[in-house]
Each structure stands twice: as C-alpha cells, then as structure tokens.
Amino acid sequence: MTKPHGVHIARLLPWTGSDGKPCFLLTDGDGYLTRVADHVESVQLGMAGELLDHIDDLLADLRATPDQLRYGLARMSESLRDVKRIADSRGARLSGAAADGD
Template structure:
C-alpha cells in the first residue's frame, strides 16, 4: 500500500509503447539501484555523444548522412537526459518544504 509521503519515481526507461515507467518505494530496492546505474550510463553516453558531435561538426568533410545520424542520436540522448532531469527534480522537490527549504 502506498503511503502519503511516498512518491512515484520516474524511471529512466519507457514501456515498449514509449509510455513512462514509475516505481513506488523507498529508493533502496534493487530496481532503484538498477535505475540509478541506467541514469549514470545515459548521462555518460550523452557526454560522449556531445564530444563526438563537436568533432563531427568541426570536420567540414562530414556528410549529410553523418550529420543526420548524429542528430537522431542527439535527439534520443536529449530525451533520456530530460527524463533523468525530470525524475531527479521530482525527488529533489520531495525533500523541500513549501518555503523551498530542505527538510534535512
């Protein structure tokens, strides 16, 4: 049963249909730890992709096909990073009082 203080965590993956996945819990379970690892991997991959983008865009010999592929990967990565930011933002809000101060 869900308690009043328990918030649903937005997970860093979606269903097959692209719908968001949520987790109820205290953040200490196996699925929470897996989600933390996936978030770290997604953020790391976004950083790597940004480096690749800088290199590709600096190369005047890059083809339209290469730039299109890069744009598709950047869009996917941006979606992942946005979901991570939304999830973490919700969890930060849980620890704040109405006046914006932290409960801890």
C-alpha cells in the first residue's frame, strides 16, 4: 500500500496481545513489522487452506470419531478467526480506515 509521505494508518495485525485484545501498527505501509505481519498473514492463509483439505478428508471418512471431528472443528474455528482478522485488516486498509478488530 502506498500512502503519501507522512500519512500513517493503523493496521490491524494478524495476532492479538497477551490479553486477547487486537494489536495495531501505526504505519505508512512499509517497514520491518509490516513485512513480518504480511508474512504471518501469508502463513495463516496457507495453513487455513491445508486445514480445509484435511477437514474435507476427515468428513469423508466414515470412521472419523466424534473427538476427531470436534478437534478439527476447534482448529477450523481458530483458523476462521485468523482469516477474519486478515480480511478485516485488509478491508480497512483498502477503505483507508482503521479496522476495529471485532
């Protein structure tokens, strides 16, 4: 994202603080932490895709146990939360507003 010199936005980061609250980075769209956040988002999205494939296999397996399905659902919930945070962050950056992290 290119912003005019000196213009900063609050970027919702793809992780939360130790208290579970959203973390923001005041940035012009460039810098070390921006690149770290971009990398973390890329890893999270890749893991979400792999998890979808695994869950598809698990759902197709008639021998899958309730515990296996519950575990898979818990991981899907975590992954969906990550993907939503990424979407919120990117949507806010596209609109020029700060994401609220909800």
